[in-house]
Amino acid sequence: MMDKLKDLESFLKKVDTISELVNDLQSAETDEAQRHAAAERADRYLAALEDDGSCRTIINRTSINRNPSNTAPPAIMYYEYNKLVNFMKILERDVEDRTQRRRAKEERANELKDKGNKAYSRQDYKTAVEFYSDGLAELRDMQPLYTNRAQAYIKLGKFNKAISDCEWALKCNGRCIKAYVHMGKAYVGLRNYKEARNCYEKIVEIEPGREKMMKEYLTQVEWEEERERQELSAREEFDRGGQKASTVPQLLEKLSRPNQSPLYYCGGLELLLQAITNSTGQTLFRLNNGFSVIIGNDTVRSSLSHDSRTPCAPELRALVLRLWRVICSGNDENQKTLMACPVFSQSIVGLLASEHTAVRRESLSLLCLYSQTHRSRRMAIDDLNVQMLMKNLMQCIASPKDQEEIRALSVLENFASENKFCMQLRDALTETVLVPFTTILKTFNLTNQHVLPSLVSSIGCLVRDDVIRYNMAHSLECWEVFVFAIKQCSSNEYRDNLYPLLGLIFNISTAVTSPGLQEHGIPLCTCCLALLSDNHGGIITRATGVLSHVLPQCSAALELAVRGGVVTTMRRLLKRAGPTSTKYAIKTITVCTAASLLAREELLESDKRLSVLRGLLRSSSDEAVLGNAALCLGHCLEVHGVALNLLPTDAVPLLLRLAAADNTSTGRMEAQRNAAIALGKLCRAEPRHMHKLRELHGVEVLHSCMKLIT
Secondary structure, eight states, X not given: OHHHHHHHXXXXXXXXXXXXXXXXXXXXXXXXXXXXXXXXXXXXXXXXXXXXXXXXXXXXXXXXXXXXXXXXXXXXXXXXXXXXXXXXXXXXXXXXXXXXXXXXXXXXXXXXXXXXXXXXXXXXXXXXXXXXXXXXXXXXXXXXXXXXXXXXXXXXXXXXHHHHHHHHHHHHOTTOHHHHHHHHHHHHHTXXXXXXXXXXXXXXXXXXXXXXXXXXXXXXXXHHHHHHHHHHHHHHHHXXXXXXXXXXXXXXXXXXXXXXXXXXXHHHHHXXXXXXXXXXXXXXXXXXXXXXXXXXXXXXHHHTSTTOOOTTHHHHHXXXXXXXXXXXXXXXXXXXXXXXXXXXXXXXXXXXXXXXXXXXXXXXXXXXXXXSSHHHHHHHXXXXXXXXXXXXXXXXXXXXXXXXXXXXXXXXXXXXXXXXXXXXXXXGHIIIIIHHXXXXXXXXXXXTXXXXXXXXXXXXXXXXXXXXXXXXXXXXXXXXXXHHHHHHHTSGGGGGGHHHHHHHHHHHTTSSOOHHHHHTHHHHHHHHHHHTTOSOHHHHHHHHHHHHHHGGGOHHHHHHHHXXXXXXXXXXXXXXXXXXXXXXXXXXXXXXXXXXXXXXXXXXXXXXXXXXXXXXXXXXXXXXXXXXXXXXXXXXXXXXXXXXXTTTSSHHHHHXXXXXXXXXXXXXXXXXXXXXXXXXXXXXXXXXXXXXXXXTXXXXXXXXXXXXXX
C-alpha cells in the first residue's frame, strides 16, 4: 500500500513538473531566449525519465488483459477533467471574443453603409463608393455593401467593377435579386445585351412572382438595343455624306446663333421640321445636341413663357412644340431626353390653357404622344404637375374647340389607367375632378354629349382608387348630378350615354355608406325602377346593380321599391337573366325580404314553393348567388305555412348540400352559414323536414355548421 502511495506521489510530481515546462513553453510573456531554455530543460527532463525507466510500460501488450479496470486513478481523472474544462472555457472565450469582434465590425460596416447611402442620395457617387469600400474592409461578407457599391459604380460608368461586386454579392447570397438587377444594368452599359437578358431571367427563376419586374427590365434592354441601332444607322448615314444627314447639324448650328430675330428662328425651325422625316433624322438631332440648342436659345426659351412679349411668340411657341412632337414620335430615347429638360416639363402643362389654338393643339398632341405607352406615361407622371394637367384637360373637355376635347379625352383616359396618376390627384380632387366633372354633367347637351362616354370611362378608371371613390361617394353634389344626368339620358336623344353612366354610378356606390346616397336614394331608386322595363338588356342589368347597392343604404328607397313591385320584377328577371343580372337581382330580392314582410309575402304569392330560389341553389356556381338565395329562403321561412309548402320539394337536400360544402373561401363560408340557418328554420317550422334530414344523415352536418353561425 505504501508503495502505491509513493508511486502516485511520484507520478503527480512528474505531472506538475511537466505542466510547468509546458506553461513556460506556451506563455505569451516568455521571450524567445526563455522559450529556448525551457525547451532544453524539457528535453533533458524527458531524457532523464527515459533513462530511469519510470515512463516505460510494465504491461505485457502481447497478452489480453481479461480484467481491465474501468476506473482510472482518481488523481488522473481529476487532472484530465480539469484539462477538458479548461479547454472548453478557452473555446467559449474564443467564440465570445470572435462574436464581439464580429458585432463591432458589423456596427462599423453599417455606419459606413449609411454614410454611403447618404452620399449616394446626394448623387456624390465617388464618395459613396469610398464609404462602401471602407465598410467592406471591415466586413468582407456583407452582401448589401457589394450591391450598393455596384449601383454607385454603374452611376460612375464603371460597369466591369459593378459586375465584379455583383458576383461577390452572389457568393454571399446566391438568391440576391438586387445583384442580378444591377449586373443586368451593368451589362446593358457595356452593350452586352445577351448577358443582361440572362441576368434578368434569373430573377424569375429565383422568385417566379417577379415576372412583371423582369418584363420591364427586358423591355429596357430592347429600348437600349433599338437606341444603339438608331445611333449606328445615323452615324453611318452621316459618314456616307448624305445631304439630309448633313442638313440637320447645319440647321442646328444656325439655330444656335444668338441675338437673331424671332422670324429667323421661325424659319430655321420650319426647315428643321422638313429635314427630320425619319428615325435617322430624330437620332441625328439628339446626337448633335439638338435639345440643348433649342432650349438653350434665349429667344426660343422665352417664347414658351405665358407672359412672353417676344414678337411672333405664339408662332414660335407652336413651332417648337411641333418640332418636339416630330422628333419624339416613336422615339423613346428622345422622349426621355425631352422630359428631362426642365423648360419642357415646367411649360407643357400650362400651355394647354393657352389662348392660341395652334399652341393648345400642339400641346395636346405632344401629351397624347406621352400617354400612349406605360413607360412614357410614368415619365410624364414623375416630372409633370399632375394636378394642373388634370385641371387643364378637364377645361379642354368642358369647352370643346376644334376637336380638342377628343385629344384631351384620349390623354386623360390613358393617364387615368396609371395608379400613380390617381394617387397624385387625391389631395386636390374637388378642384381637379369633382367640380369640372359635375359641371360638364349639368350642362351637357346635343353639342357636347359625344364626350360623355369617354369622360365617364376616364372617371371610372379614377374611381378604382379607393380614396377617389370614397370622396366621390360622399359628395352630395355628385349624387344630385347623377340623378339629373340619368333623367336627361333617359330621353331618346341622349340614350347612348345611359349605359356608361349607370356603370360609373354602380362603381361609386360600392363604397361605404355615404350621406349623399342616403339623401338622394329615393330619386335614384325611382330612376332605376323606371329603367327596368327598358329594351336594352345592359341598361336593365346595370339599373338592377345600382338598386342592389342603393336599397341597403336607404330604407326609404327600399320601402318605395317594395311598394313599386320590385320583388315581382326581380323574380321575372331571374327567369331569363344572365349571370351578372342574376347576381344583382337575387341580391335586390334578398335585401327587400330581409327588411320587409310585404316583400316576402309578394314573393310567396307568385311562387309558393320558392321554385326560383331552389333553382338557383340547384344550378348556380356563383358563391354570392348561392349565399343570397339561401339567405332569402331563410327570410321567407319566417312566414307561416311556407315550410309546409316546401315538404314535397327538394329544399332539404339542396340546403344540406350547400351546408356540407367545403368553405374554401369567404364567399363559400357565407353561403354555407346561410344554408345552415335556413335548414335550421325549415326543420323547426316543420318537424317532417327533420325526418328527411335524418334520413340524409344531415344532423351531423348541421351541428358542424354551428361554429359558423355562432
